Amino acid sequence: MEWFPDRESLRGRVAVVDGASRGAGRGIAAALGEAGATVICTGRSSRAGNETSDYDRPETIEETAELVSDLGGTGIAIQVDHLDHGQVQRLADRIRAEHGRIDVLVNDIWGAEWLKGGPAEWNTPIWEHDLDRGLRILRLGIDTHLITSHHLLPLMIGEPGGLLVEMTDGTTDHNASNYRISVFYDLVKVAVNRLAFSQGHELARYGATAVALTPGWLRSEMMLDNFGVTESTWRQALEPDRRDGLPTAPPPFEASESPRYVGRAVAALAADPHRARWNQQSVTSADLAREYGFTDLDGRRPDSWNAG
Known part of the structure; x- marks a missing residue:
């Protein structure tokens, strides 16, 4: 049966999607827009051109914000380097002044896809791995999440019901028993799952929920x-x-799966009044599709983690 998003399910909600220029971040912002949310799209890739990401790519946060608005939400682009404490604090100050709160925060910051290298470079032992590249992977994949949560979560805990989504690659169970590409990549993806667990512990007393979410093979x-x-x-x-x-x-x-699929997973969580049941859990987009009934853009419910 064909599935359609509820265009009003998140009307009036304020979401921040960092790393929204492309990939999962753009798909998540778009799906939140489908549901009527106001989505603040952050990242370094901007038409302003005064900062650049680690990728030489054409996508920008402005394009993502326009997509959000075209889909029925309200898209707002704000250029931010999430490794820069001052820039993230200024983002928090602006959101506080213009919106007063955050209902949904999606930490999708990564930026190290090229640094991790292609398959020919995978399984390089730590003593042979370029150390500067490895440490940059840690900075982009872990420090950015910590800095962002530090500055933005105070805007979520004023009222119960907030949702923090930590985007990663692989569930807690999968990553616990599978080596992932390199020591540095492996550490980042395990750490982000744990961030959802630990932040969920801290957020629970405020009625907020933290979930680690992984897409499958993302197009x-x-x-x-x-x-x-x-x-x-x-x-x-x-x-x-x-x-x-x-x-x-x-x-x-x-x-x-398309990036919209994992985006619809986030939108479904945000719209669920009983989302607290997911607190501290590690799930896939396919897990949530089975629970909430949404589909990908082509009507499928792909599950690359269990495709055999």
Whole structure:
């Protein structure tokens, strides 16, 4: 049965999605917009051009904010480097002055996709791994989350019902028994799951909820470019003997998901009056799709973590 978002379920709610320029962050902002939320989209990639992310990519927070508004929400773009304490404090001050609170905070800051390298560089032992790159991965993947929560969570705890979503790669259970790419990448993704647990402990007394959320194989802009496809043509990546020497995606790509899918997971959590039952848990977009009944843009409910 075809599924449609409830365009009013988050009307009047104020959400902050950091790392909203692209990938999961853009998908989450868009899905919150589908549900009518006011979404503050932050990140370094801006049309202002006075700061740059670690990626040489064309996407910007302004494009994401416009998408939010086009989908029925209110999109607001604010350029922020989430490693800069002063910039994040100024973000908090502006939100306090203009909105008075935050109902949903999504810590989706990453920015280290290129630093982690491609498959040929995976499994490089720590003594051979470039130390500066490794420490930069930690800064981008952990410090940014801590700095952001420190400054923004005070805007969430004034009234019960707030939601903090920590975006990661892999659930707590999966990462506990699987080595992930390198010591540095592995540490970041385990740590972010734990951040949801520990912050959930601290937020519970204020009636707020913290959840760690992982997408499956995400069809981000970078992933689509890697296979020479678009969101509307992504299945072509699975075809053998592709034109112009383009790579063929491995069979598990069949279970990949658009960024909107994990976004709808966040929107479903935010709209659930009983969301506190998820506090401190680690879940996938597919877990929440089964619980709440939403689908991806194409009507599917992919689950790449259990695709075999």
